[in-house]
Amino acid sequence: MTLALSRSLCKVLSRQTASSSFVLGEHHHAVQSPWFAPVMTLKTSAPLRAEPKKRKKVDPRREQMARERLKKKLKKLERVPPELIPIEDFMTPNKCLDETRERSSPKLSFEESEGRALLLKEWSRYKQKQHKAEVQALELVLEAQREALEELKLESEELYQAALKPDTLLFPFVHEGPVYTPPIPKYDAPDGKYNDVTKVYTQ
């Protein structure tokens, strides 16, 4: 391979020397034709020195970089936490703080305020008794159920296991609670029309 390289080099050199002698020979003529640029300069001019066009890789990469930067900016903007929905019950409307609305309340006599304090204490005692009675009643109910399950276990294991299974059909259980007056049988209630003005917030 080195032989081939040296041969090609020699050839090039010989060509060059030939061209240079040709040029020098030419110099003897007084006119130098513009079409005959020196071969040396031809080989090293700027357009020939430049790389071949590699636009296909750089542009997609540059566009991708630009897109990623935009996406990052969008994500930063989106990371803002959503606005909290205001709880209307916690904000006193300005109408209520109006001074003209104050009620002229009569002063309470000493007996009246004493009576109220005593009634509050009486009430707390009554409620405590009621709560204790409820808790005891519930404990009795649980005790009765425990006893029943014990007896059932003594009887038969299979029935005991069947009794322990949760009832899937029970829930959701709906029952109308007690009202003030009993429902009138076959009562045709009048249609109540109302405008719903509740404000609906979206996050």
Added chain:
Amino acid sequence: MRLSRTAVGNAGIRQFSTASVCRATLQAKSVTERASSPWTLMAAVCLQRLPVISADCNPIEQQFKDMILQMELEKSVLSDHELQLLEDAERMRRKQADDYDSDEEEGRDGQEIMLAQDLEDAWEQKLKSFQPAPRARADVDKDLTSAQRCLAETLVLLAEQQVGKEKLWLLPQTQWQEGETLRQTAERALDSLPAGYKATFLGNAPCGVYKYKLPKAIRTENTVGTKVFFFKAILSDSAPPKAPKAPLLWLTKSELQRYLKPAYMMKVDRFVLGV
């Protein structure tokens, strides 16, 4: 779900093959258990009709209620309606005063048409024209067979059934049969009643048990006594019963004592809530 085919021809495709084997052994065990146990099993249903109206207040509750309403009224501010009432009263007073100049009024069109007081009177009239159903009716309350009595309390259904030689008042019960759970027995007990009541059973577990031994004369090796398991159910609809002459009673907790035997009552009293 596991499908398995046995080599034997008549078995065919059996699903839950291991589960069926387990059940077979359990059943064998339970049969032997049941055979050895001297107690007959029965299931009873404690059908409750929950209160329809709110109960009346105690004296202390009434006092407290009044006091709280008064306190809340004192701490409140005037509403729009009350402000309108005050304004109208003021305007009327000014009109009836001697030096009244209608041009000085900040005229609002239609101010004379509807005073707030008139609105209030109209509403009052409308309320009076509506007749709600009475809260308590003495004649219905006395009828023990009606499910509409004592609307403010929970009622429990009692049936008169033959037990041994005598007829007793007790929670409707039937004997347990092979191959059903106790809850199904209780449901059967409910369905066997002449009045077709629809109820929701609360869970699979019994809420109470009552066991009694047979008198020594009848006792054999196999039957020493009976265990009755109670199941709670809530009446879904208070429709009138189809057989009005059926021996059924709806009783409050305090009235149960008059109809049930003392030992039975002691057990039932525990799980029937008086609330």
